[in-house]
Amino acid sequence: MAAEVALATGSSPGLALPVVCSDLHVSFGAVRAVDGISFHIEPGEVYALLGPNGAGKTTTIRVLTTLIAADQGEVSVFGHRVRREAMLVRHLIGYLPQQLSADFGLTGYENVWLFARLFDLPRRDRERRVREVLAVMGLDDVRDRLVRTYSGGMIRRLELAQALVNRPALLVLDEPTIGLDPLARADVWERVRSLREETGMTVLMTTHYMEEADALSDRVALMHHGRFRAEGTPARLKSALGPGSTLDDVFRHHVGAAIEDEEVSGGGRDVRSTRRTAQRLG
């Protein structure tokens, strides 16, 4: 009986993996943004979707975070189907979108406080929790300053604090270091790395910085034109190509071009939003 119920609702309690995605298709008009991908993420794993702009990474993430509907296929988060149980799924996810999403007209504290309220943190825990995540992200001293006075790296850390305030079971990071200078980039990755080491949080991220994916992820998927071209641990993908290969070489091998050459192939809106993010970061 229990098994039947589990099957009927699509959730199998014993095996509820952080993410299960099967045969996902998403089209925008004639454009097949995601064209039949399947993957799963193990508990505690850092899983990276790699690919140029327009590869379908962000679209995949938007389905997973309940923002858009899939045309075909099924995605579940900890056993909850993203369409049917959207509210539950949202409750479990911490999401950092590609664009800079902090509100510049509020202080750092208020930005995180807003999300603490939107995730229904009990009133008695709220203030303590907001201060905690701000401290973890090293924003203690500046929490009462308006965000418009923050540097790009500080804004990204603030957004991480927002994404963490509800103690998400799954952290979703869409191009977390886009537009940042190398130092700020290294800092953001360092924080993600230590979060992961200390908490064992499951992380799904997208990036087009190969060396970062290599250093941080347990497994990566190379995505191009809405499809997976390869999937596996960075070590295995590299060794399959021969000694001394980098993840960049792996990408070139599977996609037939270096990722930089493809950068302009993303949709107009995608490129525009990337540039805007970079611009806002100064």
Place this chain on the structure above:
Amino acid sequence: MSAARVAPRSVSAEPGIAVATLPPWWRMYPSRVVTFWLVELRKIRHDRSELYLRAVQPVLWLLIFGETFSHLRAIPTPKGVSYLAYLSPGIMAQSALFIAIFFGIQIIWERDSGILTKLMATPTPRLALISGKAFAAGVRSAAQVVVVLVLSVVLQIRFDWNPLHLIAVAAFVVLGAAFFSCLSMTIAGIVLHRERLMGVGQAITMPLFFASNALYPVRVMPGWLQGLSAANPMSYEVDALRGLLIGTPSSLLLDLGVLVLAVTAGVAASASLLPRLAR
């Protein structure tokens, strides 16, 4: 950096089942509206420049248009009511309309900047998100109540200062602004671009204002315009404000009913278009 501080909630206490407690909708909905409302208050507190700039418009309308038309005696007013007194509730509603009708720009800005995406990925029902935004617009517009009240003292307009009436006035202005901001967000959901929204906003603001009882009594209008005015929530808002502030005969219950219905329809319409903005 301490580990326990950011640890995820125990997801695997029961193997594989993620624990999440969602409050029931009747607690969540008002809580979200209050949240957006508080955030708007914070924003106003951090940057009051818009508030001051917005105060210019009602001042100009009452001082220039109001004074001139008072002297012209062109517009019939109820017995014993000066034209300035008759006009000022209309200007209160109008200046709130002008703020609310461009609120959709904020939604488009939030969409372009990624704020909206992130809000929509939180456990916030679409209806609650839009209601929250609509009442945030209401808060911003309610500042105009204060502006016109202060002006009324300067211009020696005799208002009813009964606190209950003033609270009701604020409530009606908030409701009116909530409706017009929903209208604006609905248009935002259709046109999706700031420039187009500006264009549509400009195009409908004046007709909304002139096809209402804000400047002149409905009975001086031609029949077709009276029909438009009767379908315009603005007219009901002004009717209520006049009744409360200068004691002209008004149908408060009807006004309230129409505005509540209009807000409900507006929230539903813009919430149904929200997924278009999320794409």
